[in-house]
Amino acid sequence: MTQNNPPDWTRRQLLQFGLAEMILPLAASQLSNCQKRNLLVMESSKQVDSRATEGQLLSRPTRPTTTALTGLHPLGLDGQRDGFVYVPETYRADRPAPLVLILHGAGGDAEGALKILHHLANGFGTILLAVDSRQQTWDIIRGGYGPDIAFIDRALAQTFSHYAIAPNQVAIAGFSDGASYALSVGITNGDLFNHIIAFSPGFMAPASQSGKPRIFISHGKSDKVLPIERCSRRIVPQLKQAGYDLEYREFNGLHTVPTAIAQKAMEWFTQPAPDK
DSSP states (O other): OOOOOOHHHHHHHHHTTTTOOOSSSSSTTBBBBBSSOOOOOOOTTSSSSSHHHTTTOOOOOOOOOOOOOEEEOOOOSSSSEEEEEEEOOOBTTTTEEEEEEEEEEOOOOOOHHHHHHHHHHHHHHHHEEEEEOOSSHHHHHSSSSSHHHHHHHHHHHHHHHHEEEEEEEEEEEETTHHHHHHHHHHHHTTTTOEEEEEEEEOOOOOOSSSSEEEEEEEEETOOSSSSSTTHHHHHHHHHHHHHHHEEEEESSSSSOOOOOHHHHHHHHHOOOOOOO
């Protein structure tokens, strides 16, 4: 399954900066990326809560307060840039389900992101939540955390109020720019997300570290958009050095998410963590 490639301005402007050799633990001043740009400017915004500018999500799984239906539903939170929730046919309110928040690549949308895992959701009994970025791509890539964090928090709060979610099975996932954002937001909010799934990420720019989520990363060996040597092959060693439990899959292919890789990611997510 492929999504729209990042637009030319993203590749040109970001790739020209090269890579910084940074050592974890991660913080706002310690970034690993293959698209180095000024990601340290965490600009405040009158339109978002101060927690959002720090990349922090406040919503948490709770007892549902409404009765919700299975199937695909729009979030109804924004008239133009919104999102979807997909609830598998097997969902039951008395059996908390796993949740995957999945994020699209640059120039993409929630519908495209959902397609990466939609065909697997019923088999794994997993609820999928996909949201549109507020602009062409995610806020940290445009300069600083803020509007996208605030909207994701609203989407999560609504989902948690409608559906019973297993607190130990909450994942953030994404492809391309969405994978970079998933790594960044997932590490910042490791007390909420205990799993991170990054399909072909370019960088990670967490505002802080919280918890120790398990991480799954995949990358095509022939990726021309985000070359593997400059991206995942630098990101992965840094995460391992920082002590994260990490599953890494390289595959023969381009900037895409093969069905077999999506399947492996869902198997990894829904299986118990291995004993240490």
